[in-house]
Amino acid sequence: MSEPNTLTAVRLAKRAELAAAGLRPYGAAFPVSGDVGEVRASFAEGRKVAAAGRVTARRDMGKSHFLDISDHSGRLQVYLQDKALGEEGVRIYELLDIGDFVGVEGECFTTKTGEPSIKAEKFVLLSKSLHPLPEKWHGLQDVEARHRQRYLDLISNEHARAVFAKRFAIIREIRSFFEERGFLEVETPMMQAVAGGAAATPFETHHNALGMDLFLRIAPELYLKRLLVGGFTKVFELNRNFRNEGVSRRHNPEFTMLEAYWAYADFEMMAQLVEDLVCRVAERVCGGLKIEHTDAEGRVTRVINLSRPWRRARYRDLVEEAEPGWFARDVSGRRNRAVELGLDISHCLEDYEVTQHVFEKLVEEKTIDPCFVTHCPKELIPLAKTNPEDPAVLDVFELVMNGQEIAPGYSELNDPVVQRERLVEQSGGEQHKIDEEFLQALEYGMPPAGGMGMGIDRLIMLLTGADSIREVILFPHLKPKAE
RNA sequence: GGGUUGGUAGCUCAAUGGUAGAGCAGCGCCCUUUUAAGGCGUUGGUUGUGGGUUCGAGUCCCACCCGACCCA
Known part of the structure; x- marks a missing residue:
């Protein structure tokens, strides 16, 4: 003090x-x-x-x-x-x-x-x-103080109390949804010898007694799949992930992730599950399927319509719809067009990455109402099954709404030989990034399964109208204040 | 990491380069159904930190710290 x-x-x-x-x-x-x-x-x-x-x-x-x-x-x-x-x-x-x-x-x-x-x-x-x-009428206004001393924000700002009450109601509803459908909530390691299941920079730590480096998990996926190998058929985990990357309006180093795996299901069944989940949460916690975002003066700035059925469209079709003729161009034609569109395209980007930039800018950011983007190119995701008719794309969806990716879902790859090839490809030759124990588990046989993940903080932003992730996390990451 | 922008009393905010102010809170009085109670009086400041320009800096310049927004 x-x-x-x-x-x-x-x-x-x-x-x-x-x-x-x-x-x-x-x-x-x-x-x-x-x-x-x-x-x-x-x-x-x-x-x-x-x-x-x-x-x-x-x-x-x-x-x-x-x-x-x-x-x-x-x-x-x-x-x-x-x-x-x-x-x-x-x-x-x-x-x-x-x-x-x-x-x-x-x-x-x-x-x-x-x-x-x-x-x-x-x-x-x-x-x-x-x-x-803080002052009784205006409450605590200073954004930094509101986050650093959240207790003062909660004492003096009704809106902050309401947002967090909603957050915890949403999380409660998610748990009860999965439990009603026979999913078992499980806990898997937060500290992992190999940080797998996603492409992100992990936080590193060290186990003194064992003399080994460990990583905070960037995703629970590879452990949840081990449970499918072990005979569980419906599992979910709702807890923290950690990614050692930038802090922004949409990113906090630790964030809450939901992942669910369902044996004998596929990505389309998972899409239905996600649609059921979000609609139920919205109806019970937000009082309906029309979510209004308002500015400080209470004017409606955005309406997200969750009415069903949600749109389902192929990745390729959405890119073509946003930028007609895109796939008719050749590789350098696409690159030039992307630069014309004002995108920052570095020389080392692969062709599929150039298309992904266009997707993010022209499709994702403009998609407000929910849309399941399906059949994404296989380079983007190493853990999903390829489509039987078109091996260039995957049996996956990416749920986009409120201009953000909210939830991916896959028909999970369960062929251990193909999985090894894909992970080796993704690791770029860095052998230590491959979770051999996960591959060994797959070799024992994992049932075909559908899987999904959902960034819970982003879902809560969407449902509460918060324009920054820091408004929905009680104690967001901040640099320590010097004395 | 880059650009823009902000930091003034415990809080919310003012202050052309010229004596740092107000409201709330606090302190002292008055008031037995008020609710942003009211009335009278009053305390409180190293203007984020450190340099510089100037007769004079909250204000202009430089560096740093901590935020916000945009970009990567």
């Missing part, structure tokens, strides 16, 4: 004075009738209740006082009269600050302005706060 300013000094003095008077400034257990919101919801004239919360406003009227106490669930008014408080209670009240936690017991009553309130008969201090809270 920095040098106490005068406001903190005043509060420290009050703390000392309370302690000296035997009025414990940090309280004890205080049984309550419920959270503040629950007490308010169960309000009944004359009922005796006990409630506790943080003081977020006080209004003095001579010898009577009003306090607002708050927690995550809402706000409730407390009415105090010096006469009813007694000497000790009055002393506590005199030394009270906005931000302190208090406990009250008393009767429910409605003031003449119609505000449900508790008329306090007992009033105790539960925790003394040593710092002033």
Whole structure:
């Protein structure tokens, strides 16, 4: 903590004075009738209740006082009269600050302005706060402070509370969706000897006792597939992945990923599953399939329509639709056209990568309503089956909506010989990047299966209208602030 | 990593290169149904950090720290 300013000094003095008077400034257990919101919801004239919360406003009227106490669930008014408080209670009240936690017991009553309130008969201090809270009307505005001191954001900004309440409701719904469909939630290693299952730079760490380097996982995929080998038929994992890459509006070094694998299914069944999942979550948590994003003034800036059935279209057709004649050009023609389109095309890019740039810019960024992009070129993904009719493309989808990739799904590659070839190709000769133990598992036989992954933070951005991933992660990555 | 932009009281914000201010919060009084309560009075600043230009810098210049937005 920095040098106490005068406001903190005043509060420290009050703390000392309370302690000296035997009025414990940090309280004890205080049984309550419920959270503040629950007490308010169960309000009944004359009922005796006990409630506790943080003081977020006080209004003095001579010898009577009003306090607002708050927690995550809402706000409730407390009415105090010096006469009813007694000497000790009055002393506590005199030394009270906005931000302190208090406990009250008393009767429910409605003031003449119609505000449900508790008329306090007992009033105790539960925790003394040593710092002033953000301004009561504007809340905490400073973006950096909102992320660095998220607790202050949660105390003072209703919108932040609502976004995170929604986040955790969404995650709960996802779990119950999979459980109802017979999927088992499992846990696989976060620390892996080979960081497989995706193309990304991992974080490195070191195991001292074993003298070995380990990587934080970039995906759980290769372990979940081992479970299919082991006889599980429907599994999912909903937890953190780590990627040692840039931080941006859409990227946090650690992020929440859902992956699910379904034996004997394929990518089309997975697409249906994903559509069912997202629609159910939207209906239960967002109240419908039309998701409106608004700006700070409440104007609607974007509407995402999740109405079914969702569009399904082939990768090649979407590129051709966005840029007619694209595939009629030759390799250098495509490269030149991409430069004309204002794309940053470096000389070392392969032809399929040039097309991928066009896809990202002209298709992905402009796709707001959900679209399953299917049959992507096989160079992009090493872990999926090729299409039986066209070996240049894969039996996969990439779900795009809100201008972002949200969820890939595959008919999972289960031929160990082909899988080895594809991984060797992808590794660019770096043998240590190949998970030999995964390949060995595949050699024992993995059933044909459908698999899917979903970036949960991006899904939550979509469903809450957040324009930055930092708005949906409680404690986003920030550089430490120098003293 | 590059470009643009920001950092002023605990918080929200002002301040042509010319005495750093307001509201909230705090402190002191008044007020027994208020709710952004109200009334009177009042404290609080190394203007992110370090240099420079200038008679004079919150303001202009340079470097650095921490953000935001855009690009890679």
